[in-house]
Amino acid sequence: MRLTIRHETAYHYEDQVRASIQYLRLPPHDSDRQQVLSWQLDLPRPVRAQLDPFGNILHVLTLDEPHDAIIIGARGQVEIDETQEAEHESQSALPFLRFTRLTEADEALRSFAAKECRKRKNRSALIDLMQALNQHMAYKPGTTEVDTSAAEAFAGRVGVCQDHTHAFLACARSLGVPARYVSGYLFSAESEHLASHAWAEAWLDDAWYSFDVTNQLARPERHLKLAVGLDYLDACPVRGMRRGGGFEQMHAKVLVTPTLSVQQQ
Incomplete structure (x- = not known):
């Protein structure tokens, strides 16, 4: 089964945030069960990928300038081997x-x-x-x-x-x-x-x-x-900390849809 993912997490703040940091574990990786065909992060600025102690792909997004919103997006396609238990x-x-x-x-x-x-x-x-x-x-x-x-x-x-x-x-x-x-x-x-x-x-x-x-x-x-x-x-895919900002509103939208793989077409 080939899955197409569209994921957006949006934060809006009552007041301006002085600085924030977001730990993002959003990209999947290849394994016995899944093969990543394409994946892209949509972030406010480019961030270099690294591996955390558990082998997860981690991006650390740091915003030092004042801001009143953050929008984080991820999209891509992954092939799932349904026979692998x-x-x-x-x-x-x-x-x-x-x-x-x-x-x-x-x-x-x-x-x-x-x-x-x-x-x-x-x-x-x-x-x-x-x-x-x-x-x-x-x-x-x-x-x-x-x-x-x-x-x-x-x-x-x-x-x-x-x-x-x-x-x-x-x-x-x-x-x-x-x-x-x-x-x-x-x-x-x-x-x-x-x-x-x-x-x-x-x-x-x-x-x-x-x-x-x-x-x-x-x-x-x-x-x-x-x-x-x-x-x-x-x-957790998205986890962060901030200084300032007051009341926070968070909205997450995730769409997972199956598509036919080459073998199934």
């Missing part, structure tokens, strides 16, 4: 056993993981865990914040894809299974589903396997990966 990497998976504030497993999460997996640490067990978390935590936008922890969302029994992913990471790591946060895009024919998405990957049998708790998908057939990390803060 796992991805192989040479880097160690052990760092993804580490808990963070957002993914700390409290007693409730540890007990939940132990109950659902029953000492199993295979793909079947984690699929059971994924489905159980989906049943336990209803998808309900607006009920959590970006700094809501896995334990808080799990206790409240509601959340969004970010919270589902954090809860899965907390459970998997409590079982001794390396797991990481993934940000990216999901193609869905249903208009109520957001194209920007988050899911988890777990290290099993020397490969990374996907677990999309929100959609109960264990095969990433319609997923385009942008970045990975220990939690949302490491992998």
Whole structure:
């Protein structure tokens, strides 16, 4: 499947911002599952790409002059291999056993993981865990914040894809299974589903396997990966800081559309 992406994030401020910095993890990279055919960033000024500690493509946009708006755009095409269920990497998976504030497993999460997996640490067990978390935590936008922890969302029994992913990471790591946060895009024919998405990957049998708790998908057939990390803060596509500006309005528009690949035409 070939996916075409158009993504725009716009910030507008009540007063002028004196200076700002944006950390952008918007370009995807080639892997076993995806091949980047074209990609372009539309930024207020040229920015050089670099790699962050997790291997993500990172751009750091710094604006030192006063401004009252920032518009960040990304567009391109990526070929998704729908037959690939796992991805192989040479880097160690052990760092993804580490808990963070957002993914700390409290007693409730540890007990939940132990109950659902029953000492199993295979793909079947984690699929059971994924489905159980989906049943336990209803998808309900607006009920959590970006700094809501896995334990808080799990206790409240509601959340969004970010919270589902954090809860899965907390459970998997409590079982001794390396797991990481993934940000990216999901193609869905249903208009109520957001194209920007988050899911988890777990290290099993020397490969990374996907677990999309929100959609109960264990095969990433319609997923385009942008970045990975220990939690949302490491992998979110756009994250920034500013001095001044007062009240902020942020609007994000994402369009993901499938097109026929050369082999399918």
